[in-house]
Amino acid sequence: MCIGQVGNLLPHVTLSANLAQHLMPAWGLSAAEGGLMASGYAFGYMLAVPVLTTLTDRIDARLVLLWGSIVSGLATVAFGIFAQGFWSATAIWSLAGLGFAGTYMPGLKALTDRLPPGDTSRAVTLYTSSFSVGVGLSFLVAQLIADRFGWRTAFLVTGFGPIAMVVACLLMQGQRPAPKAGRLLNFAPVFANREALGYILGYGAHCFELYGIRTWLVGFWTFVVAHQGAPSWLSPVVLSFGFAVLSMPASILGNEAALKFGRHRAITVVMIASACVALVIGLNATAPAWVLALLLLAYGLTVPADSGALTAGMSAAAVSEHRGATLALHSTVGFGLSALGAWGTGAALDAAGGPQSASGWLLVFIVLAAGIAVGPLALLWARRSDASKHLSEMSAK
Numbered sequence: 001m002c003i004g005q006v007g008n009l010l011p012h013v014t015l016s017a018n019l020a021q022h023l024m025p026a027w028g029l030s031a032a033e034g035g036l037m038a039s040g041y042a043f044g045y046m047l048a049v050p051v052l053t054t055l056t057d058r059i060d061a062r063l064v065l066l067w068g069s070i071v072s073g074l075a076t077v078a079f080g081i082f083a084q085g086f087w088s089a090t091a092i093w094s095l096a097g098l099g100f101a102g103t104y105m106p107g108l109k110a111l112t113d114r115l116p117p118g119d120t121s122r123a124v125t126l127y128t129s130s131f132s133v134g135v136g137l138s139f140l141v142a143q144l145i146a147d148r149f150g151w152r153t154a155f156l157v158t159g160f161g162p163i164a165m166v167v168a169c170l171l172m173q174g175q176r177p178a179p180k181a182g183r184l185l186n187f188a189p190v191f192a193n194r195e196a197l198g199y200i201l202g203y204g205a206h207c208f209e210l211y212g213i214r215t216w217l218v219g220f221w222t223f224v225v226a227h228q229g230a231p232s233w234l235s236p237v238v239l240s241f242g243f244a245v246l247s248m249p250a251s252i253l254g255n256e257a258a259l260k261f262g263r264h265r266a267i268t269v270v271m272i273a274s275a276c277v278a279l280v281i282g283l284n285a286t287a288p289a290w291v292l293a294l295l296l297l298a299y300g301l302t303v304p305a306d307s308g309a310l311t312a313g314m315s316a317a318a319v320s321e322h323r324g325a326t327l328a329l330h331s332t333v334g335f336g337l338s339a340l341g342a343w344g345t346g347a348a349l350d351a352a353g354g355p356q357s358a359s360g361w362l363l364v365f366i367v368l369a370a371g372i373a374v375g376p377l378a379l380l381w382a383r384r385s386d387a388s389k390h391l392s393e394m395s396a397k
Helices: 002-008 014-027 031-057 061-082 086-101 104-113 121-149 151-158 163-171 194-228 236-245 247-261 263-283 289-302 307-317 320-351 358-396
Strands: none
Touching: 002 061, 002 104, 002 121, 002 163, 014 031, 014 061, 014 086, 014 121, 014 151, 014 194, 031 061, 031 086, 031 104, 031 194, 031 320, 061 086, 061 104, 061 151, 061 163, 086 104, 086 320, 104 121, 104 307, 104 320, 121 151, 121 194, 121 236, 121 247, 121 307, 194 236, 194 263, 194 289, 194 307, 194 320, 194 358, 236 247, 236 289, 247 263, 247 289, 247 307, 263 289, 263 307, 263 358, 307 320, 320 358
8 A cells, every 4th residue: 555655646746846947937937826736736635535535434445546546647647748838737737636635545544444453553654654755756756857858758757656556456355334324525523523623633734834845845945056056966856855755754753752752742842843943944045055955854854743643643533433534624624725835835935036035935934834833723722622521521420
């Protein structure tokens, strides 16, 4: 499943990896338009994931995963062939995001349905952290191919990545969930689960920050190289790949810290640290390249370190008969705020001077820091709500 997910993620940041250097100059786009185009992927995901993930409570998640992988791959190939400007690119990339909605959380559901009873947090964390390996390879392959053969070829090549998950689905044993009555999109039990809801809102803050930096990481490092210089080997390709690959050990270590020190406490510390690192980067956008490279690598550790713990916490807090709906809301909130993060940071960049302005990048990192700072507040709200509920139950007894 992890190998299949890496294949499914090969198209994931092909657009972001080529946005600043290839697509924006080719089509004359502003940063806000570029961010909105990139957010189409998350927007398509957000629209489809409630239906596709809750559907896994009724049919084998493997089937949703199979067809989602096929649509994701075909849409990525279609982008390379047919995209001609902002509107066509946004529409096709939204379709790719819609396909991915049938892969990530339904894939997690297919995995957890086939795990033995007991604590599954390490398996869930390994699956979610392999996301970072796929993103790292997406950054690497997309940029290397685009620089040598053109950006259209990059989309054509990465579009074949989902074949890995198609193979995994065909090898997987079928497993039909127990029959379930009631409406398909019934999120009322999820909203009543304050513990799960706290993790879901925290995940939304995490996704806002993560998608925002992934959309503009290559653009920011291009600015650094142009204004401060950097060693020839420290190219945007190398930096973006390293940033993404660091996410896997960071996510695993973050979950281990959550198991040892308490999930809420560990996630809160990571989120506050990430906000601080973002602010330091923004305030030092004109610092020497080696300083910014070290700061970005530190950011590459803090940004994803809460991901596995948030998803594992949500999965553990979910009521088994509503796990599909809980996963659906988790993804809907997460990728809805991902879309906002990509567009919001692009709009901030335009408002403060554009991609060649240090003040523009300062505002981008301020927006990212503000977004992730909402996460600890969501966890605090959930914890206080649970405490109030517990006191009320004790009083009633």
